[in-house]
Amino acid sequence: MTERVLVVGTGQAGFQLAASLRQKGFAGDITLVGDDASPPYQRPPLSKAYLKEGNEERLYLRNLSFYHENRISLLRERRVTALDRREKRITLDDGRHLDWDILVLATGTRIASPPIKGVSLPGVHALRSIEDARRLRSEMATMRRAVVIGGGFIGLEFAAVAREAGIEVSIVESAGRLMARAISPQMSTIVQQIHCEHGVSIFLNRFAASVDAQSDGRVCGVSLSDGCFLPADCVILATGVIPNTELAEAAGLSVRNGIVTDRYLTTADPTIHAVGDCAAFPDPFGPTLIRLESVQAAVDHGRCLAEVIVGRPAPYAALPWFWSDQGKYKLQIAGLAAPDDTARLTQTEKGGQVVVRSRNGLVTAVETLNAPAVHMSARKLLADGPARDIALSI
Template sequence: MALDKIVIVGTGQGGFQAAASLRQEGYEGEITMIGDEAGLPYQRPPLSKAYMKEANIERIQLRPENFYTQNRINLVDATRVEQIDRAERAVVTSAGDRIAYDHLILATGARNAVTPIKGIHEERVFGLRSMMDADHLRSTLEDAKHVIIIGGGFIGLEFAAVAREMGREVVVLEAASRLMERAVSPEMSSHFERIHCDRGTMLKFGQPVVEVSDEGAYRPCRARLANGDSFDGDFILLAAGVRPNQELAAATGLSTANGIIVNQLLLTSDANISALGDCAAFPDPRTGELIRLESVQAASDHARTIARRLTGKPAAYTALPWFWSDQFDAKLQIAGLPSGADKSFVRKGNGDEYCVYRFAENKLVCVETVNSAREHMTARKLLATGSEPVFWDDLKQVGFELAALMKRQKEMAST
């Protein structure tokens, strides 16, 4: 079947990359992008970092307006897709329009998780997912002195760092026993705990927030923990993770399970529909288990995989996942996934460099680095799908220096 019309639902990084990659791969048909936010597609990662400081919209826009005109991409903003008619291959929008497709790409992303906390919908509780959220937070932060953050993951800690650099008092309330528990090793959690404590951030672990209210004794709002401790602040940032936007897909009968289920080609249970990014649950190239990644890079790589398939060049998604987070002057970069990791080795480099090598049954599966871009890039090459496995003993022989190991591998391959 000829693909004359491709519709992309979602105008985030993944949706944008799908449209751009289709044109790069030579697709000449119609491309329509539909997104519920007003304005041009933009990058989300800077919202909790650089954008919070300077609010420069142009610096986070993925492309200027003329890019879409020149590449014949029909951008429909401030519009929500309400329904998918799979039988007739069409989507129905909140504006009442019915838009036909030959192939549909779902890039619906994720939304902030709302935890079952009493009073969580109080007006002084904010989330951070969109540019509008960031603008509101930035404005509120200007007049605030005390900030409460619920959640010690990437977003919460990035915002905490910005707030501390602006001189605000900050407390981070994390129900788990350590920072970024789902994303990093215990060793890296401890490293960032020291960084934040040294900068004056108060960190509280192991107790969930059970209630928020506007009855603070000294500030407009209060957060109370399960053990009875309470903290007063000018506002609360809720940064307790995200949930995939899978409801649209589920309503039309597509398979879902913590995301829209896709195969290694990012194809859903409907041959005319693909899904990518934060909303997609796909098979891990290493283990085959269904996983979902909240990562700009994964969304972009998914988009490129789909574009190649739709232009007659199908290849399975096998890209190595990688992530990053900027907190104060510490740049955390992660290569690979720590699935099954049971052992770690820590190496402190020059200055503020810090590296954690994670192993599963003595095989290197993930490398976490701080302020060590070279080590991160080398790790991505060594861990790439199809590369020769790296084992504990291999690294031990070269003093856990990835560059030295790569050099030795090249020398052995040339002999």
Template sequence: MSAPHIVIVGAGHAGGTAAALLRQYGYGGPISLVGEEPIPPYQRPPLSKAWLKGEADAGSLALKPLAFYAENGIDFRPSLRATSLNRGEKTVALSDGSAVSYDTLILATGARAIALPIEGKDLAGILFLRTAADAEALKATVGPGKTLAVVGGGYIGLEVAASGRALGAEVVVLEREARILARVACKALSDFFTGYHEKHGVTFELGCSVVGFEGRDGHVSGVKLADGRVIACDAVVVGVGAHPNDELARDAGLECARGVVVDLDARSVSDPNVFAIGDVAHRPMPIYDRMFRMESVPNALEQAKQAASAVTGRPRPLGECPWQWSDQYDLKLQIAGYAFDVDEILIRGDPATARFAVFHLKGDQVQSVEAINAPPEFMMGKMLILNRKPVNKAKLADTCVSMKEVTA
């Protein structure tokens, strides 16, 4: 009897890591890795930073060299998209008209940028930042004498703004809410980043609604606002969120809740032969006693470990504290946890020094920490969140007290 065939649909950080881990964990059967892009799996966070500034390329960001896949018996199939899933026959139809059979299927289809359904949306120069091709197109567009408009004041938008300024472009950030980062951070952090970007020459238009794009000779030339103004620009990056690519799963009857619903092994709750990992998975978060969909590299790596462990019969990996990061100028923001059910916000340090941390508390427990150039606060914060240890708030607020001494 031939060894079970594992098919991984999606060759991003999650899918590429899962393929490598399966071999690392001793799986000797056939593995197929299907990806839409023409290049092997690579790191995506540097796209908005190092890639735009010319400090990285596809080779330097690759998770593994292309030769790794052939050398390890992984059938890497680039430039292919999965078009349908037949769970009864255990087959996945591909965009070239072929089909691949599986015994175990790992869905790592990620998420896609949300497009604005407005006038002029198809003009050249309106870009997103999800792939290496996106980053290359943007890098070729921005520079001295150019103006970049960024629609959306989230972390990706701010990273693009910082890189745009580093390349010499004028940058204006357009945000619908009254402050940047309104959906993901507290006001103190929003105010800090607004001021820091303004010092570097970024202009903000807050509380504005984008209603269309103007163009010249088929290329975007301006962003139309609801108040009638037009913001002139040479390129636009739209960063207003992402939607999970869960249509394949939905059409196949798998339970989805803005992402494929999975258990602690990253296994679909609808089909024991199907796993979902990374941005497309709606997963349990035991720390917070809820389900949630996360978009981060650490989450992709954790779920790749969960799926590979389950497939190979290894013990389930220990749960981790979710975390993510953002690099802007000389700032490193590290975020641990999520601010669920928070009743108090405590700031440790002075934002004016660009070294401080914002702790989100539920009673005397830390739910989340946002640390700016503050590694000890981030690292200890992760431990406090994961271990659910109570803290002494007075000690936590006092920078003269080490983070090791803040527990109650």
């Protein structure tokens, strides 16, 4: 059996792989190397509960004793700078080398910094890491007006928390609707209405041209390309992420919007795998490669790859699902719709909203707002791929 598993990235996917390997009886060495100073933590609360409550303990996936008890070496604040495939060896930023029998790239994503003037001014925040969330949370104590650039999940989650704290919020979105990449136009409209009712000002089809500063260098607002100026003492960059693929690319592995793998999450080099946000893997239910940015994919990839490594390989076949908490609204998505899939909106008896997405008469995805039972039944319905909707009880 393989002796040394080396994992680059201490996020949700890297952690899950290490934990699952031990659960499944893997007895070899496991080393997790990451550039984060904190032990592995969950990111979803960073834009939700953590901003409200500031409870850091709740973020950690396990106590430090877990790594010790499970013989998982955790190397924090160490960046991997190169892979040598011939020697099966990584180089760390302190010059050290570590050897692998199996290498797992779990390098996640980073914020895509848009070409907007002034985005490095003090008072402009991204929201990806625990440090980002700490800084933003401490500013929220005195914040009066925030502009969010980007109307996706993270921008909207921040907007909901900020409104609850009495902060004025404007959202600037270049697309014609909110969360346009991920949900149907019908659900976008419902979510937009909710945020407007909570006092968020939403500017669609508008571009942020620059973040502007007052004479002391601090942010004073955002200028839009149509000349409009939105005053703010804080700006949140929520413009999406890009996968961390540079190590793989420099090592000659195939990269197409993610590190390309087969159905066993294995790259063209049989000793190297990719999991989580950085992996471009075959859609279990379609002909294309997909890359997901979700806890579900990170966790299911980790579990699936652990089986591959311990010698019980099965192709990755998990249904994608996702959630986003925005104030008292829980948006959930089961399945994966294409942009032109049809969308049928219905309401549950309890007032929840459901959008069923379909293609060629088969349901591809179900979006729900405050309808968790329908979400669970959609996950069962779609577990083996697009399906007729006879089993979906709304």
